[in-house]
Amino acid sequence: MTSGVAAAKSRATAVAVPASETVPWLLSGLLVGLALYYFIGIDQGATSLFGDTSMIHELVHDARHFLGFPCH
Known part of the structure; x- marks a missing residue:
């Protein structure tokens, strides 16, 4: 019974994560988010940076309206 009480009183310790390990994840997340x-x-299809990508426009068309972006 005393071992259960001792285990209940133990505290969680914070783990220090170096910035060199978090920066690649943050940059990757930022690039994916921006894309x-x-x-x-x-992206409007006709004014796309990647040529005629109206296919991408049509794939995300409903998501645009759901998220409140004007489309046409």
Whole structure:
């Protein structure tokens, strides 16, 4: 019974994660987020940076309206 009480009183300790391990994940997340924002919110098909990508526009068309981005 005393071992259960001792285990209940133990505290969790914080783990220090070095910045060198978090920066690649943060940059990757930022790049993916910006790409999603561009394709869902900005890309209009005719004014696309990647040529005629109306296919991408049509794939995310309903998501654009659901998220409140004007489309046409």
